[in-house]
Amino acid sequence: MSDPVWRTGRWSDEHVELFIGNLLxxxxxxxxxxTAAGGILFLSLHGGSIADYRVFRGQPDSLKSVTGVAQSAFRRNPEALIQFGILLLIATPIARVALSLLAFLKQHDHVYVVVTAIVLGVLLYSLIGV
Amino acid sequence: MSGLVAIGSFAAGMLGALTGLGGGMIIVPMLTLAFGVDIRYAIGASLVSVIATSSGAAAAYVREGYTNIRIGMFLEVATTVGAVGGAFIAGLISTSAIAVIFSLVLAYSAFRSLRPRAEHSIDGPPDKWATRLRMDGTYPTAAGKQPYTVHNVPTGFSLMFAAGILSGLLGIGSGAVKVLAMDQAMRLPFKVSTTTSNFMIGVTAAASAGVYLHRGYIDPVIAFPVMLGVLAGALTGARVLAGAKVPALRAVFTAVIVFLAIEMAYKGLRGGI
Structure with missing residues (x-):
């Protein structure tokens, strides 16, 4: 993995892009x-039992929020562990946008600081839910 | 069931990578039509797989130096707002209506994939927005770095808003609409529009995935074989890309999409979804 941009101090588009590629x-x-660890744990516990997904029931509250998932994931609940992996996946592009915001700040590119802050705001609003 | 879903997702991910059309478009019909999964769970799982393939592929693209991060970030304002809106619309309309809209998008994507993409002239005066937003850039070619200018920014932005709504409503990457906006309207070089579109797809899908999570539409037991299957399929597809018969595969992929479009429309109109 290339050196973190904050250590090299090089905030040019190219260096940031390369670091972001590795981050992703x-x-x-x-x-x-x-996710795979959670999936294997789930299959080893439930094996061939097939739930009925023709009927929509939604998810329990513990699997619907960031804090709920994080808390249950460490109680050896396989479904919560899978959901935690999915949360990490959703967080990856968000981290990318956050890093771009930092890069535009360092470049004093004010227009794109505003543009990127709007995108980050929408992403956080969706994930955390206000 | 998890094993069969994983195999189907692997095939979808591989076909998507080989044809460049994205596997998300097959995941939702596969889960609803073949496995009888509620379309809301299917869309949630598909969104997760879209984020995985987009982020997985981005690392390779970034190194090639084609992605225009300024264009991408600016257009993401439109796609993320659209995606959150689309995710809310998905909670308001019936599942049958979602199925019918899905079939229309499938049909349109099949139509687009049959028409060859024509490279546009990349010179000419740039749009005043493009200049103000410093969007013009260069991309590497055999003859060195080639500069390009960006056109019709407002049209591209509006189309991207539509792409975002479709992505949030249907759980797909909306690659066909994104290409329309960046190739046709903004007249970017292929390599730039393809890689920038891939960069945007993950961020757009993440915007609606949050809403789906809160709604309880992301079921871990359905999502995990889909996510891992599509990811493995896409990585395999990217490896074998060099020796593949792409035109033949595109024809197969298009035929599959047309079939799925008819099936989704039929079941949706009869109230079977």
Missing amino acids: RWGVIVAAFV
């Missing part, structure tokens, strides 16, 4: 491993 790749790898 590692984000996906970690998320996939957590």
Whole structure:
């Protein structure tokens, strides 16, 4: 992995892009491993039992919010562990936008600081839910 | 069931990567038509897989130096707001209506994939918005760095808003609409529009995924085989891309999409979804 941009102090578009590329790749790898661990745990506990997904029931509250998922994931609940992996995956592009915001701030590119802040605001509003 | 869903998702991810059309478009019909999953769960799982493939592919694209981060970020204002709106609309209309809209988008994507993309002239005076927003850039070619200018920014922005709504409503990447906005309207070079579109797809999908999560539309047991299957399929597809018969695959993919469009429309209109 290339050195973090905040250590090299090089905030040019190219350096930031390269770092972001690695960030995205590692984000996906970690998320996939957590999800796979949860999936294997789930299958080992429930095996061939097939739930009925023709009927929509929604999810319990513990699997619907960021804090709920994070809390249950560490109580060896396989479904919450999968959901935690999915949360990490959703967080990956959000981290990318946050890093771009930092880069535009360092470049004193005020127009794009505003543009990127709007995008980040929409993403956080959706994920955290105000 | 998890095993079969994973195999189907693997095939979808591989076909999507090989044809460049994205696997998201097959995931929702596959889950609803073949596995009888409620379309809201299917869309939630599809969104998750769209984020995975977009982020997974971005690392490779970034290194090639084509992505225009300024264009991408500016257009993401439109796609993310549209995506959150689309996710809310999905909670208001009936599942049958979602199925019919989905079939129309499938039909349109099939139609687009049959028409070859024509490279536009990339010179000419740029749009005043493009200049103000410093969107013009360069991209690497065999003959060195080639500059390009950006056109019709307001049209592109409006089309991106529509792409965002469709993405949030149907759980797809809306690649066809994004290409329309960036190739046709803004007249970007192919490599730039393809990679910038891929960059935007993950961020757009993340914007609606949050709303789906809060609604309880993301079921971990359905989402995990889809996410892992599509990701593995897309990575495999990218590896074998060099030796693949792409035109033949595109024809197969288009035929599959047409079939799914008819099936989704039929079931949606009869109230079977």
